[in-house]
Each structure stands twice: as structure tokens, then as C-alpha cells.
Amino acid sequence: MIALRISDKEWKNIEFRKNKFRELESALDQAVSGRDNKVSSFLLGCLADGETGKAAAVEKLVNELVKSMDSYGIRNRLWIESDETIKDNGLSDDDFCKMKATEEKASKEKIPCMPTRFKEFIHDYLYCMILLMTSEMEWVEQIYAEPYADSFQQLYLHAKRVREFSVRPIEKRYDELWGEAYFGVRGASGLFEIFSMAYESITGKDIGDSLTQSMKDGLDTYCQEQMQMYDEFLDEAEDNAMTDEEIEEAISEYVDVEEDPDMAELNRYFDELAVRWDESVKRFRQEFPDTEGFCARYMKLRELFYTDESRDIRYPLTIFDILVEGMLDVFLGRRGMTLYTDADNCARAYISIKKQIDAIKKLREEA
Numbered sequence: 078m079i080a081l082r083i084s085d086k087e088w089k090n091i092e093f094r095k096n097k098f099r100e101l102e103s104a105l106d107q108a109v110s111g112r113d114n115k116v117s118s119f120l121l122g123c124l125a126d127g128e129t130g131k132a133a134a135v136e137k138l139v140n141e142l143v144k145s146m147d148s149y150g151i152r153n154r155l156w157i158e159s160d161e162t163i164k165d166n167g168l169s170d171d172d173f174c175k176m177k178a179t180e181e182k183a184s185k186e187k188i189p190c191m192p193t194r195f196k197e198f199i200h201d202y203l204y205c206m207i208l209l210m211t212s213e214m215e216w217v218e219q220i221y222a223e224p225y226a227d228s229f230q231q232l233y234l235h236a237k238r239v240r241e242f243s244v245r246p247i248e249k250r251y252d253e254l255w256g257e258a259y260f261g262v263r264g265a266s267g268l269f270e271i272f273s274m275a276y277e278s279i280t281g282k283d284i285g286d287s288l289t290q291s292m293k294d295g296l297d298t299y300c301q302e303q304m305q306m307y308d309e310f311l312d313e314a315e316d317n318a319m320t321d322e323e324i325e326e327a328i329s330e331y332v333d334v335e336e337d338p339d340m341a342e343l344n345r346y347f348d349e350l351a352v353r354w355d356e357s358v359k360r361f362r363q364e365f366p367d368t369e370g371f372c373a374r375y376m377k378l379r380e381l382f383y384t385d386e387s388r389d390i391r392y393p394l395t396i397f398d399i400l401v402e403g404m405l406d407v408f409l410g411r412r413g414m415t416l417y418t419d420a421d422n423c424a425r426a427y428i429s430i431k432k433q434i435d436a437i438k439k440l441r442e443e444a
Contacts, residue, residue, distance in 0.1 A: 105430070107228075107230050108416075109415070109416045109417070109423075109426060110405070110406065110409070110415050110416075110417065111229070111405075111409040111414040111415035111416070112228065112229040112230040112232075112233055112405055112409070113228055113229075113230055114228065114229055114409065114414055115227050115228055116138070116207055116210055116211055116227055116228065116229060116231075116232075117211045117227050119138055120134040120135060120138060120207075120211060121134075123137045123138060130366060131211075131366040131367075132208075132366045132367035132370060135204060135207050135208060135211075135366075135367075136204065138207065139200060139203045139204050139207065140200075141408060142203055142404055142408055143191075143196065143199055143200055143203065143404075145404045145405075145407035145408040145411070146191065146199065146400055146401070146403065146404035146407075147190055147191040147196075148407055149400065149403035149404055149406070149407050150190070150191055150400060150403070151188050151189070151190055153403065154188075154189075155393075155396065155399075155400065156189040156190060156191055156192065156393075157189050158388055158392040191393075192389035192390075192393070193389070194381065194385065194387065194389045194390055195389055195390055195393045197377070197381070198377075198378050198381045198382070198390060199393075199400075201374035201375070201377050201378040202239075202378050203232070204370070204371075204374055205272060205371055205374055205375050205378065206225070206231075206232060206235065207232075208365070208366065208367065208371055209224075209225050209271060209272065209275060210225040210226065210227050210228075210231055210232075211227055212275075212361065212364065212365055212366075213357070213360055213361055213364060214271070214275070214361060215357045216278075216353075216354050216357035216358045216361060217271055217274055217275075222270060222271055222274070224271070225271065229405050229409065232401055232405065233398065233401055233402055233405060236397050236398045236400075236401035236402070237397075237398040238268055239268065239394065239397045239398070240394065240395065240396070240397040240398045242268045243382070243391070243394035243395060243397065244394075244395050247295075247299060247386070248299045248300075250382075250383060251295050251296055251298075251299040251300050251383065252299075252300065252303070253267060253268065254292065254295075254296065254383055255296055255300045255303050255304070257269070257270060257273060257284060257285075258284060258285035258288055258296075259285055259303070259304075260303075269375075269379060269382075272375050272379075275361075275365075275371065275375075276371075276372055276375055278358050278361060278362060279362060279365065279368045279371070279372060280372060287376060287379075289376075289380050289384075291380065291384045292380060292383055292384060295383060295384060382394075
């Protein structure tokens with residue numbers, strides 16, 4: 078057997094090429110499904126139809142999206158797992174499985190629909206997401222977080238992260254909350270960090286100050302070790318408090334800022350960055366259409382996500398990406414914005430792609 082050796086450099090090239098083809102795969106999926114359409118275009122359409130203000134346009138769009146998700150969930154029997162639907166409809170799993178999957182049958186029988194508590198969550202979640210996606214958030218990028226893109230694909234991508242975080246053990250979910258509230262974690266790693274950065278920019282308050290009692294109780298229960306370390310850190314910081322002059326003196330022992338041209342240049346860069354940051358944040362606060370509504374809704378959905386352990390919330394979150402993808406298929410399909418509802422063009426696209434795949438296979442055989 079001949080051992081195939083690949084150098085580190087070639088492995089990097091392989092990964093680069095692989096990622097490029099996966100980007101094409103994602104672009105193809107978005108183009109066919111219609112998820113590459115801009116959300117802001119639909120908001121402009123709502124405004125053109127007579128809606129007064131961006132917040133009202135977002136509300137109208139969210140209502141349509143929630144209806145689309147409920148329709149998809151009903152058609153695919155996805156709401157049966159909740160406490161609410163089982164109780165309200167008195168259905169056993171056997172009874173449910175006997176129902177025929179036709180709209181005519183569904184109209185005659187009481188088919189479970191979206192649970193009320195999850196409906197509150199998804200409504201607030203979509204409202205906040207769409208406001209952030211369609212707002213100027215250049216300042217977020219300056220602290221190593223990539224702003225949300227203006228496309229329906231962004232809703233799907235974030236939904237996958239919601240599902241990923243929601244299926245973690247409750248201890249892991251609270252680790253995330255602790256890191257954001259107490260450790261100052263900011264950036265692209267967390268689930269709701271851009272939400273939190275927007276909240277802090279709007280209110281001027283630290284997100285940690287917004288914790289409800291039930292959230293604090295959860296942190297005390299599931300993050301005892303972290304909370305103890307945090308308290309010890311505060312005690313140590315208080316015992317060894319340094320004045321600004323002491324900090325400056327300690328720094329000067331290592332670097333003479335006035336004589337170090339590299340450090341002086343770095344300081345100038347950070348000064349310029351701070352100015353751009355301030356200007357961008359100021360524009361964001363001035364132009365954001367519903368500061369009060371956003372903050373109130375974010376606080377509600379945040380608490381539901383972390384503290385509500387009922388099946389009405391937890392089960393839909395375990396299939397959240399499926400629900401959002403189906404919601405977008407229904408919403409875009411009803412508007413003719415996806416090839417899946419266009420038989421002729423969908424067939425042409427399929428044949429074209431199939432030919433390209435056959436050509437690629439031939440290239441591989443010739444290599």
C-alpha cells in the first residue's frame with residue numbers, strides 16, 4: 078500500500094477549496110429557495126401599502142411570518158408535543174397519528190396549532206431580529222461581532238444557532254447567560270450578544286442589570302462555581318484597588334508611551350476608532366425605529382429562552398431551524414419568490430445543475 082502524504086501547506090489549500098465549494102452550495106440553496114431576498118425589500122413594500130413607520134412595517138411582516146410558521150407546523154403535525162396542545166385537544170399520540178394529512182380533513186378536525194407561549198417567543202424574537210438586521214450596526218463590527226445580514230437566510234442561520242443552544246443541558250445554557258451577564262462576554266460567540274449590545278447602546282445600562290429573579294435563581298442553581306469565583310474576584314479587586322495614577326505608573330514601568338513611536342501610533346489608531354465608534358452608535362440610537370419596544374420584547378424572549386422549561390417552549394426550540402425553514406418556504410412560496418413553486422423554472426434549474434455535476438464527475442475521472 079502506498080502511503081499518501083499531504084503537507085501542512087496542501088492541507089490548508091484543501092480546506093480553502095472545500096470552503097469555497099461549500100459557499101457555492103449555500104448560495105445555490107439560497108438562490109433556489111429564495112432566502113437570498115432582502116428583508117428590507119418587503120418592509121419597503123409594506124410602507125408602500127400604507128404602513129406608517131418602519132416599526133409598523135416590521136410588525137406586519139412578523140405577523141405574516143408567524144402565520145406562515147403556524148401553517149407549516151399544522152400541516153406537518155409539529156405542535157402535538159407541547160403541553161398546551163395535548164391538554165387543549167385531548168389527543169393521544171395514537172389519535173393524532175390517525176388523522177389524515179389533508180387540508181380538507183384538517184378543516185373539519187381540531188388540529189393542534191402553535192402553543193401560546195411559544196407564539197409569544199417567536200413573535201418577539203422575529204421582531205427583534207428583523208429590527209437588528211435592517212438597522213445600521215457598523216459599530217458592532219468594530220468589537221469583533223459581525224452584524225446580522227439583511228436577508229431571509231440570516232433568519233434561517235440564526236435559527237440553527239437557537240436550536241443548537243436550546244438543546245444543550247440547562248447548565249450549559251446558564252453558562253452562556255453567566256458569561257454575558259457577569260463576565261462581559263461580547264462578540265459573535267454567543268446567541269443573543271448582538272441583541273444585548275443593542276440593548277446596552279439604547280439604554281446605557283449593563284445587560285447584567287436586567288436579570289429577573291428567576292434568571293438569578295437559575296444562575297445560583299446551575300452556576301455555583303462561577304458565581305463563587307466572581308464574588309472572590311470582586312472581593313480581591315476591592316482589597317487591591319488601584320487608583321488611575323497607580324495603574325498609569327505600573328504601565329509606564331514597561332512602556333514609555335511618549336518615546337515609543339509604535340505605541341503612540343497604536344494610541345492614535347484607538348483614538349480614531351473611538352471617534353468612529355461614538356459616531357456610529359449615535360446614528361444607531363437616533364435611527365433605530367422602536368427602542369422601547371425592542372428592549373421590552375428582548376427582555377421577554379430572553380427570560381422565556383432561559384427559564385421556561387415547559388414543553389410549550391422547549392420542544393419547538395429543539396426543532397427551531399426546521400420551523401423557521403418551513404416558515405420561510407411558506408412565506409416566500411406564497412409570494413412566488415422561490416423556484417420550488419415554479420415547476421418549469423425549477424426543472425430547468427435542476428437539469429442545469431445536474432449537467433454541471435456530471436461534468437464535474439468527468440473532470441474528477443480525468444484527474
